[in-house]
Amino acid sequence: MKQILFLFIFITIISKCYSQKELDSIVNKGTAALGIDVLVNIFYIDDIKLSSDAEALLTGSKGVYDIYLRKNLTIKEAEMAICHELIHIYQFETKSLIKKTNGIVIWNGASYSYNDIPYEDREWEAEAFSNGMKLF
Numbered sequence: 788m789k790q791i792l793f794l795f796i797f798i799t800i801i802s803k804c805y806s807q808k809e810l811d812s813i814v815n816k817g818t819a820a821l822g823i824d825v826l827v828n829i830f831y832i833d834d835i836k837l838s839s840d841a842e843a844l845l846t847g848s849k850g851v852y853d854i855y856l857r858k859n860l861t862i863k864e865a866e867m868a869i870c871h872e873l874i875h876i877y878q879f880e881t882k883s884l885i886k887k888t889n890g891i892v893i894w895n896g897a898s899y900s901y902n903d904i905p906y907e908d909r910e911w912e913a914e915a916f917s918n919g920m921k922l923f
Contacts, residue, residue, distance in 0.1 A: 831858040843868040871919035
C-alpha cells in the first residue's frame with residue numbers, strides 16, 4: 788500500500804512569491820510522477836549562497852528535503868527549478884546519487900570527486916536538467 792505523501796511548504800519571504808497552493812501543486816505532481824514519498828520544504832530567500840546563475844539549492848536526505856529558491860523567479864522559472872531539484876531528490880532516494888564526505892559522490896556506483904568535475908560535466912546534473920524538463 789502506498790504511503791501517504793506528506794508535504795509541508797514553508798514560504799519565508801513574501802515578495803514575488805507564489806501561493807502555497809501553486810507550490811504544493813508543483814511538488815505534488817512531481818513527486819507523484821516520480822513515485823517518491825518525501826517531505827519537501829520550499830523556502831524563498833533573497834540571495835542564497837549560490838553561484839551567480841543558480842536558481843535553487845537543495846539540502847536534506849532520507850526523505851526530508853529543503854529547496855531554496857531565489858525569490859525573484861517567475862512561476863515558470865520556479866517550477867523548472869523545483870522539477871530539476873525533484874530529479875535530484877529522486878536520485879538520492881533511489882541511491883543512484885550518494886553524497887559522501889570530503890566532496891566525494893557516488894554516481895551509479897562509481898566514485899567521483901565532486902570538486903574535480905565542472906558543473907556542466909556532472910552526469911547527475913545532465914540527468915536532472917533532461918529529466919527535470921520532461922517532468923516540467
